[in-house]
Amino acid sequence: MDNIKVAIRVRPIISREQKLGCHSNWMIKNNTMAPMENGRVGTPYAFDRIFDQDKTTLDIFEEICKPVITGAVRGFHGTIFAYGQSSSGKTFTMSGSAMQPGIISLSVEEIFKQMKNTPDKEFLLRISYMEIYNEKVSDLLSTEDKPIRIQEDTDRNIQLTGVSEELVMSKADVITYMDVGNERKHMAETKQNDRSSRSHCIMRMIIESRETGDEEAVMVSHLFASRAKTIKNQPHTNEVLSDAALLKRSQKEIKKLQQQIDELSKLKSLDVLMEKEEMEKKLEDKMNTEHQYMETINKLKQFIIKGSDEEEESNFKKMKRRRETWCPGKAKGSALDLPGGKFARDLNGKRIDVEFQRSAIPKSFVTSRRDDTELPDVSEMQSLSDLSLPKDDSLFMEFPPKFDDLPKPSRHVSFKSPEAGFDSPPFLQSKEFLQLQDDYENLLNLYEDKCKQSEQDHSYLIHELDFVKEELEKRDDTELPDVSEMQSLSDLSLPKDDSLFMEFPPKFDDLPKPSRHVSFKSPEAGFDSPPFLQSKEFLQLQDDYENLLNLYEDKCKQSEQDHSYLIHELDFVKEELEKEKDESDNANLVDELRIDLKKIQVEKNDLNINEEMQHQNETSLEMYIMKIQELEEKIEASDESLKSQENKISSLEEETKSLKHNVQENEQQLISTNSDKDCLQKEIDNLKIEHNNVDSSESNNLVEISTQLTKSEEERKDQEQKIAELEKEILHLYTKLKEQSCMDEPRRSTADELSDVLKEHCTDLENRLKEVETENTDLKEKLNLLSMKQLSDEPRRSTADELSDVLKEHCTDLENRLKEVETENAELKEKLNLITMKQVSDEPRRSTADELSDVLKEHCTDLENRLKEVETENAELKEKLNLISMKQVSNEPRQSTADELSEVLKEQYSNLENRLKEFETENTELKEKLNL
Numbered sequence: 008m009d010n011i012k013v014a015i016r017v018r019p020i021i022s023r024e025q026k027l028g029c030h031s032n033w034m035i036k037n038n039t040m041a042p043m044e045n046g047r048v049g050t051p052y053a054f055d056r057i058f059d060q061d062k063t064t065l066d067i068f069e070e071i072c073k074p075v076i077t078g079a080v081r082g083f084h085g086t087i088f089a090y091g092q093s094s095s096g097k098t099f100t101m102s103g104s105a106m107q108p109g110i111i112s113l114s115v116e117e118i119f120k121q122m123k124n125t126p127d128k129e130f131l132l133r134i135s136y137m138e139i140y141n142e143k144v145s146d147l148l149s150t151e152d153k154p155i156r157i158q159e160d161t162d163r164n165i166q167l168t169g170v171s172e173e174l175v176m177s178k179a180d181v182i183t184y185m186d187v188g189n190e191r192k193h194m195a196e197t198k199q200n201d202r203s204s205r206s207h208c209i210m211r212m213i214i215e216s217r218e219t220g221d222e223e224a225v226m227v228s229h230l231f232a233s234r235a236k237t238i239k240n241q242p243h244t245n246e247v248l249s250d251a252a253l254l255k256r257s258q259k260e261i262k263k264l265q266q267q268i269d270e271l272s273k274l275k276s277l278d279v280l281m282e283k284e285e286m287e288k289k290l291e292d293k294m295n296t297e298h299q300y301m302e303t304i305n306k307l308k309q310f311i312i313k314g315s316d317e318e319e320e321s322n323f324k325k326m327k328r329r330r331e332t333w334c335p336g337k338a339k340g341s342a343l344d345l346p347g348g349k350f351a352r353d354l355n356g357k358r359i360d361v362e363f364q365r366s367a368i369p370k371s372f373v374t375s376r377r378d379d380t381e382l383p384d385v386s387e388m389q390s391l392s393d394l395s396l397p398k399d400d401s402l403f404m405e406f407p408p409k410f411d412d413l414p415k416p417s418r419h420v421s422f423k424s425p426e427a428g429f430d431s432p433p434f435l436q437s438k439e440f441l442q443l444q445d446d447y448e449n450l451l452n453l454y455e456d457k458c459k460q461s462e463q464d465h466s467y468l469i470h471e472l473d474f475v476k477e478e479l480e481k482r483d484d485t486e487l488p489d490v491s492e493m494q495s496l497s498d499l500s501l502p503k504d505d506s507l508f509m510e511f512p513p514k515f516d517d518l519p520k521p522s523r524h525v526s527f528k529s530p531e532a533g534f535d536s537p538p539f540l541q542s543k544e545f546l547q548l549q550d551d552y553e554n555l556l557n558l559y560e561d562k563c564k565q566s567e568q569d570h571s572y573l574i575h576e577l578d579f580v581k582e583e584l585e586k587e588k589d590e591s592d593n594a595n596l597v598d599e600l601r602i603d604l605k606k607i608q609v610e611k612n613d614l615n616i617n618e619e620m621q622h623q624n625e626t627s628l629e630m631y632i633m634k635i636q637e638l639e640e641k642i643e644a645s646d647e648s649l650k651s652q653e654n655k656i657s658s659l660e661e662e663t664k665s666l667k668h669n670v671q672e673n674e675q676q677l678i679s680t681n682s683d684k685d686c687l688q689k690e691i692d693n694l695k696i697e698h699n700n701v702d703s704s705e706s707n708n709l710v711e712i713s714t715q716l717t718k719s720e721e722e723r724k725d726q727e728q729k730i731a732e733l734e735k736e737i738l739h740l741y742t743k744l745k746e747q748s749c750m751d752e753p754r755r756s757t758a759d760e761l762s763d764v765l766k767e768h769c770t771d772l773e774n775r776l777k778e779v780e781t782e783n784t785d786l787k788e789k790l791n792l793l794s795m796k797q798l799s800d801e802p803r804r805s806t807a808d809e810l811s812d813v814l815k816e817h818c819t820d821l822e823n824r825l826k827e828v829e830t831e832n833a834e835l836k837e838k839l840n841l842i843t844m845k846q847v848s849d850e851p852r853r854s855t856a857d858e859l860s861d862v863l864k865e866h867c868t869d870l871e872n873r874l875k876e877v878e879t880e881n882a883e884l885k886e887k888l889n890l891i892s893m894k895q896v897s898n899e900p901r902q903s904t905a906d907e908l909s910e911v912l913k914e915q916y917s918n919l920e921n922r923l924k925e926f927e928t929e930n931t932e933l934k935e936k937l938n939l
């Protein structure tokens with residue numbers, strides 16, 4: 008997906024929105040943006056690039072679109088499209104305005120610019136301008152409303168068939184066609200108001216290119232600038248090539264590559280060569296400079312150094328060296344030369360023979376050097392070296408004449424000395440002679456002083472030069488003297504004022520001028536000179552004096568020249584040194600600046616990389632935070648499930664414990680049950696034995712009892728039937744009574760009501776009876792079962808006894824009931840009597856029916872109560888039966904129970920029969936009475 012870049016442009020709040028009080032709800036940091044909701048930062052979204060409100064369309068074009076354009080010109084398809092909601096700024100960005108041209112305009116301009124910069128290619132440009140609206144593509148450059156179909160070819164390229172393509176030669180052509188298209192679009196928009204916001208405009212540029220002269224290979228690329236919904240990108244160059252062209256192209260490319268390789272290797276070797284040459288040149292330059300310095304030094308040495316012999320050298324050693332006091336230790340191995348010597352010392356103290364003719368230095372050269380502060384060029388240096396003089400010593404002997412080489416002026420101390428021991432001639436005592444002698448001696452002293460000063464001066468300058476030489480030699484180590492060193496060097500400068508030189512050595516003109524005694528010798532004097540002046544000694548002295556004077560003058564001049572030259576040389580060398588220092592300082596500064604610049608660039612790159620990394624880190628950090636949050640949530644969820652699982656596990660453990668406990672209990676129970684079972688088994692065995700022992704007659708009795716019970720039940724049934732019939736009759740009677748009462752008196756309704764109630768009651772009674780019957784049947788069944796069980800093997804000794812008890816109780820109850828029923832009957836009778844009596848009397852019998860109904864009501868109530876009681880009895884019987892069935896297993900003796908029971912039952916049944924008969928009778932009577 009590297010070929011697709013998603014860039015966001017955040018537009019500023021426009022005036023319309025400002026009026027509505029809208030403000031930006033996005034927080035942007037680097038290339039990540041997050042919505043702000045109530046002051047809280049929402050989910051952040053990262054994009055390839057986010058351009059904030061301050062960025063112009065040109066900024067976006069330069070960074071995002073230009074590479075696409077470059078690709079398109081080279082033959083790659085490219086698409087630039089703006090996507091966003093209405094009013095987000097798509098049109099502003101893509102179409103732009105006169106003030107701020109849009110991406111389309113800038114792209115077209117760039118295409119033509121790049122084409123112009125590719126002279127080895129020929130281009131053919133065509134444009135299409137379309138609009139997609141409602142899934143329909145329309146051609147904005149055509150007046151015909153012909154349909155445009157979108158198709159995909161075999162290479163999965165999208166083809167638009169039927170769309171017109173216009174050839175364009177310049178940016179103006181493109182703009183003209185776009186204006187035409189926009190006009191057509193506008194016309195369509197006015198017809199449909201909402202078309203603008205829903206339509207998508209696409210400007211397509213087809214760029215065909217081929218190498219100049221290559222007619223077979225054409226490269227085609229499409230550039231889309233649009234507002235679209237989806238895109239697919241397949242980066243590849245798009246060429247229409249024949250096989251031959253392909254072959255040709257390949258060959259050409261191979262050739263090109265080969266050339267490139269050759270060029271590269273050439274360049275590489277050329278580079279190496281150049282580098283080598285450069286280095287050689289530098290080396291040569293350095294050597295030259297070194298050589299020049301050495302030459303200069305040697306020349307300087309030659310200017311100042313004159314060696315004589317070792318004796319004098321040792322004499323010089325005894326002399327005080329000014330240099331030592333200025334910079335102790337710096338004058339290592341310096342030249343130690345004596346006046347008149349022809350050698351110098353190198354840095355190692357080795358003796359060097361030097362040759363030089365002092366007078367050969369042209370004064371003009373010295374002056375010019377002093378004036379123009381420039382280094383002598385090589386030719387100049389050459390001329391300097393050309394100044395070497397013949398190697399023979401003759402010249403040296405001549406100039407400058409060393410002190411000891413000079414004709415030694417004789418000391419005339421003997422003339423003055425009183426210790427002479429002989430009488431000196433009187434002229435020697437003369438004033439003039441003595442004066443001359445004194446003058447001569449003074450001059451001699453002066454001369455000696457001058458020579459000494461000269462020598463000292465020379466030695467000082469030699470030291471200076473040695474020091475400079477040292478500095479230069481240090482340069483050989485390619486190291487610059489540090490600032491402090493340079494300072495010390497400048498400290499060594501000779502005093503700027505001439506005071507030192509005024510004092511030492513004294514200038515010739517400052518010296519007391521020796522008087523010239525030419526007059527003494529001159530024959531042109533015109534007067535007779537005293538005879539002593541003509542004497543040989545005096546003339547000799549006079550000559551000597553004159554010679555000395557000349558020598559002295561020469562010496563002074565030479566000294567001065569020497570001195571000035573050396574100072575000049577020193578100045579020059581110092582200047583050179585300082586210049587060099589400045590130059591090297593500058594060079595160093597430039598180098599340092601370059602290094603700093605490089606460092607800054609590297610730091611800047613690092614910073615950029617860091618920024619990118621920081622951004623990436625921030626984005627990934629945000630993602631990590633989100634993931635961590637998700638993970639935390641998951642962890643929380645899993646913690647909860649873990650807890651619940653733990654709870655489950657603990658509950659399961661508890662269950663398991665309890666189950667284990669249960670199992671243990673069960674096992675114990677099983678053990679006890681087994682023992683119980685064993686016991687029971689034993690009991691069963693015993694019972695079996697006992698049962699076998701029970702008389703078979705008992706069982707017979709039981710069968711009999713059950714038969715009797717069945718019979719009694721049947722009888723009971725019959726009785727119940729009879730009761731029902733009686734009730735019917737009663738009902739019938741009631742009805743009649745009612746009818747009668749209706750006839751007699753107007754109390755129809757009362758009788759009706761009464762009859763209704765009675766009817767209901769009878770129905771109830773019938774139902775109850777039915778229920779009682781059912782219960783009786785159940786009881787019978789149970790009795791049958793009991794009897795059946797009695798026949799079985801189970802131990803049931805006391806069952807018969809219990810049964811008999813129950814039956815006894817039941818009979819007792821029944822008797823009580825019967826008594827009650829009898830009492831009731833009696834009451835009924837009384838009431839009937841009363842009714843009868845009332846009917847018979849003359850009293851109005853209005854209430855008779857009422858009374859009757861009351862009586863009947865009471866009777867019904869009684870009956871109901873009875874029934875309830877019977878029901879209760881039944882229930883009790885059931886319970887008892889249950890008890891009996893349970894007790895059947897007991898071991899009690901009950902041999903006679905069955906017999907007794909049967910007897911009691913028989914009695915009871917007979918009683919019941921009797922009672923029923925009585926009931927019947929009574930009922931009959933009652934009927935009769937009622938009929939009456």
Ligand SMILES: Nc1ncnc2c1ncn2[C@@H]1O[C@H](COP(=O)(O)OP(=O)(O)OP(=O)(O)O)[C@@H](O)[C@H]1O
Nearest residue numbers: 018019021092093094095096097098099100203204
């Ligand atoms: N970067 C921006 N700077 C200043 N104003 C802008 C910028 N982008 C858009 N606008 C202004 O915002 C408004 C809406 O822009 P525009 O019409 O380009 O949006 P749109 O998305 O093309 O709208 P629709 O798709 O609905 O036609 C215009 O007034 C436009 O001038």
